Amino acid sequence: MLEKEVIDFEKSIIVGIITQNQSEDKLNEYLDELEFLTFTAGGTVVKRFSQKMDKPNPKTFVGTGKLEEIKYFIKDNDIKTVIFDDELTPSQSKNITKELDCKVLDRTNLILDIFAQRAETSYARTQVELAQCQYLLPRLTGMWTHLERQKGGIGMRGPGETEIETDRRIVRDRISLLKDKIKVIDKQMATQRSNRGAMVRVALVGYTNVGKSTLMNAVGKSDVFVENKLFATLDTTVRKTVIKNLPFLLSDTVGFIRKLPTQLVESFKSTLDEV
Known part of the structure; x- marks a missing residue:
């Protein structure tokens, strides 16, 4: 049974860098966390790659030599996904995907994916969709690379750009709609909180997967969902x-x-209001 689970998991590698602001020990800590995030999302980490740099390469995040090493490892080991520990810029993501020719994600993308899997209520789904739209908006251009490969540069300037602008407008409208929806729910939740009166309030606050829900079930005789994964x-x-x-x-x-992705800090303000 366990063997089947491992086979079904998406083979992935994770990548991080050691900088002046991030020591090797700190990076290993982050990569441990990233590996657990990958497992939570449905992947299994086959290998970790790291490189010591003054700062990330503006074009490819890691150096060209390291990217080449990653490329060969992907081909030899049938890797489906490469996950970077820091948020990639739209151009970095586009360049790396072109070079590696496989699915490229960053930590933000991965966390948003887990949140999308875990969102049960209408409110959580709205918050997650808003965060995803905000993440997606500056990256829309990169999603047209498949057309560039088919047609080259000629003929793409007019219609291609129009398509992208249309998509941007749709996403912007969606963001506006979701923000309005969240405002309405926030008001309802604020009213609920004020109706609870002067009763003493205790909030369980801590790192994800530390055991808050388990403690709540034990103390409050509740039936809150518990699982040994991040963001249950x-x-x-x-x-x-x-x-x-x-x-x-x-x-x-x-x-x-x-x-934590900045998009989620913004969209989860009302969750933090409970604290």
Whole structure:
């Protein structure tokens, strides 16, 4: 059974860099986390690649020699996905994908994918979709590279650009709509919070997968979903709990993680409001 699970997992490699601001020990810590994120998303990490650099290469994130090494490893080991520990710029993502000819993700992309898998309620799905749209908007141009390969540069300047602009407008409109939807739900949640009155409130706050939901189930006799994966809980759960005749409200919150995508910080403000 276990063997079948491993076979079904997407073969991946992860890539990070050692800089003046990020020591080798710190990078290994981040890569451990990235490996767990990959497992949570449905992948298995076959190998880690790292390189010592003053700063990321503006074109390919890592150096050309390291990229070549990664390229050969992908071909020899049938790797499906390459995941970078830092957020890639749209041009870096485009250049790396062109060079490696396989699926290229960064940490932000991976976390957004996990959040999309985990979002159960309408509110969580709205927040995740907003974050995905904000991440996608500056990267739309890179998604037309498949047309460039087919047709080259001639004839692409007019219609191609029009298509991209149309897509941008659709995504911008969607972002605006989602923001309005979140504002309405935020007001409803603020009203709910004010209706709870002066009861003592306890919030379980901590790193993702540290055991907040397990603790809540034990203390509050709740049935909050628990799993040994990152971000098992996305929606804040509030339960009325009584210990030794003292009633209080116990809330389980979304877990913290290092290098959290800025899009999610923005769209999860109301979740943090519970704290």
